[in-house]
Amino acid sequence: xxxxxxxxxxxxxxxxxxxxxxxxxxxxxxxxxxxxxxxxxxxxxxxxxxxxxxxxxxxxxxxxxxxxxxxxxxxxxxxxxxxxxxxxxxxxxxxxxxxxxxxxxxxxxxxxxxxxxxxxxxxxxxxxxxxxxxxxxxxxxxxxxxxxxxxxxxxxxxxxxxxxxxxxxxxxxxxxxxxxxxxxxxxxxxxxxxxxxxxxxxxxxxxxxxxxxxxxxxxxxxxxxxxxxxxxxxxxxxxxxxxxxxxxxxxxxxxxxxxxxxxxxxxxxxxxxxxxxxxxx
Amino acid sequence: xxxxxxxxxxxxxxxxxxxxxxxxxxxxxxxxxxxxxxxxxxxxxxxxxxxxxxxxxxxxxxxxxxxxxxxxxxxxxxxxxxxxxxxxxxxxxxxxxxxxxxxxxxxxxxxxxxxxxxxxxxxxxxxxxxxxxxxxxxxxxxxxxxxxxxxxxxxxxxxxxxxxxxxxxxxxxxxxxxxxxxxxxxxxxxxxxxxxxxxxxxxxxxxxxxxxxxxxxxxxxxxxxxxxxxxxxxxxxxxxxxxxxxxxxxxxxxxxxx
Numbered sequence: 001x002x003x004x005x006x007x008x009x010x011x012x013x014x015x016x017x018x019x020x021x022x023x024x025x026x027x028x029x030x031x032x033x034x035x036x037x038x039x040x041x042x043x044x045x046x047x048x049x050x051x052x053x054x055x056x057x058x059x060x061x062x063x064x065x066x067x068x069x070x071x072x073x074x075x076x077x078x079x080x081x082x083x084x085x086x087x088x089x090x091x092x093x094x095x096x097x098x099x100x101x102x103x104x105x106x107x108x109x110x111x112x113x114x115x116x117x118x119x120x121x122x123x124x125x126x127x128x129x130x131x132x133x134x135x136x137x138x139x140x141x142x143x144x145x146x147x148x149x150x151x152x153x154x155x156x157x158x159x160x161x162x163x164x165x166x167x168x169x170x171x172x173x174x175x176x177x178x179x180x181x182x183x184x185x186x187x188x189x190x191x192x193x194x195x196x197x198x199x200x201x202x203x204x205x206x207x208x209x210x211x212x213x214x215x216x217x218x219x220x221x222x223x224x225x226x227x228x229x230x231x232x233x234x235x236x237x238x239x240x241x242x243x244x245x246x247x248x249x250x251x252x253x254x255x256x257x258x259x260x261x262x263x264x265x266x267x268x269x270x271x272x273x274x275x276x277x278x279x280x281x
Numbered sequence: 282x283x284x285x286x287x288x289x290x291x292x293x294x295x296x297x298x299x300x301x302x303x304x305x306x307x308x309x310x311x312x313x314x315x316x317x318x319x320x321x322x323x324x325x326x327x328x329x330x331x332x333x334x335x336x337x338x339x340x341x342x343x344x345x346x347x348x349x350x351x352x353x354x355x356x357x358x359x360x361x362x363x364x365x366x367x368x369x370x371x372x373x374x375x376x377x378x379x380x381x382x383x384x385x386x387x388x389x390x391x392x393x394x395x396x397x398x399x400x401x402x403x404x405x406x407x408x409x410x411x412x413x414x415x416x417x418x419x420x421x422x423x424x425x426x427x428x429x430x431x432x433x434x435x436x437x438x439x440x441x442x443x444x445x446x447x448x449x450x451x452x453x454x455x456x457x458x459x460x461x462x463x464x465x466x467x468x469x470x471x472x473x474x475x476x477x478x479x480x481x482x483x484x485x486x487x488x489x490x491x492x493x494x495x496x497x498x499x500x501x502x503x504x505x506x507x508x509x510x511x512x513x514x515x516x517x518x519x520x521x522x523x524x525x526x527x528x529x530x531x532x533x534x535x536x537x538x539x
Contacts, residue, residue, distance in 0.1 A: 169358045172353055176349050224365060
């Protein structure tokens with residue numbers, strides 16, 4: 001980076017607090033805060049594929065939302081919750097391998113969603129925005145919905161932290177000790193569905209799981225307790241959102257992918273920090 | 282009073298019979314050991330006893346207020362979860378004082394700040410045992426507690442388990458492969474091969490024709506000899522130590538061996 005660019009970065013920084021960018025920034029930070037702990041569960045419980053499936057089916061929700069003329073955010077949350085209950089039921093049966101079934105549901109719902117949206121909405125819906133996020137278009141109403149829903153998700157995560165942690169440590173142990181394992185699983189799925197639907201605006205259908213997984217994976221390298229990992233993941237997510245937004249501003253790149261790139265950069269940095277720490281002793 | 286009573290229990294997966302017509306009672310304060318060849322359904326039986334698995338048919342009666350402490354064969358915690366031993370145990374009992382007592386009892390103090398994933402097999406087993414104890418169970422269920430523990434540590438762990446019964450006043454059900462140790466420390470043996478082949482005191486089981494058929498006469502004879510000559514034990518370093526729990530040579534006086 002030459003002097004000119006460094007200077008321009010400094011000039012751009014105050015822009016983040018202008019109203020144009022304040023809303024997207026706050027929205028991104030809301031999501032990053034929830035994505036930290038929730039993404040940690042996704043990593044611990046190896047639910048990345050579930051995340052993809054939920055995200056893809058959210059696009060189906062968009063199609064239904066357009067068709068029935070509903071608020072699209074709510075339509076996505078509703079679709080996500082329906083699919084998460086289906087997935088939960090599916091997970092309870094052990095006869096069919098879940099990964100191939102997930103693959104089928106995930107990609108067919110993506111295809112169906114794409115076709116339905118383009119058929120019905122025509123030019124009314126910004127498809128690119130749903131696929132990769134449309135953070136700069138966040139308005140006050142979106143932000144308020146996000147802030148309320150994210151606080152609700154966070155409160156639920158805090159309230160049920162211990163049982164959810166036990167579930168992730170060992171489901172059998174949790175069950176023997178009398179925890180309602182199935183209900184906890186469902187709670188986690190629904191929280192994921194809700195967060196994913198909300199995060200659609202930020203990074204879009206195709207990149208949502210990245211926002212859940214990458215900060216958590218980066219935090220894993222530098223933490224020694226599950227709580228620290230969840231907390232640091234939120235911080236890393238917030239850094240990625242801020243830097244990604246700046247990058248998008250300066251280089252006129254799409255915001256969603258820029259945020260994911262910044263998260264990945266944090267992950268690479270965490271590997272190096274982790275390696276130094278273990279090698280240096 | 283039976284803590285758990287299995288009545289005519291059967292478990293089938295698809296069209297495979299895993300367990301058939303199982304009648305087992307676990308009495309308060311007893312140590313019962315489940316033995317049997319691979320694929321005999323030992324782990325399945327443990328799952329039925331703990332309530333992890335509902336039987337396909339038959340009845341499982343549990344004493345009300347039954348508190349089960351469960352030590353699984355292995356912990357399935359994902360390697361991506363950072364977790365110190367002390368935090369892991371605090372999930373079972375948030376009271377620091379209780380944890381410290383168990384650390385002391387199981388000799389785990391030095392592992393307090395270790396990451397769960399860096400523990401050896403034997404250390405993991407002891408931490409899992411500590412966790413089960415913290416639950417203050419009246420039934421302790423151990424699925425292959427000796428897995429990953431080296432030979433010298435096995436006898437020690439087994440003795441520890443036996444002494445826990447007195448301290449906690451609980452019944453213990455365990456799965457074991459090691460016939461030698463089973464015969465030395467247990468009140469009753471359940472010899473399993475999809476059905477209960479034989480069930481009773483170790484010395485009577487070890488002479489039961491079904492048992493001899495399953496494990497072979499050679500093995501059975503070895504054990505008969507072994508239980509009568511075993512008068513010392515080894516600690517973690519392999520040194521010979523005296524064991525106050527090894528009075529069984531006397532208990533076996535009336536036992537005829539071939």
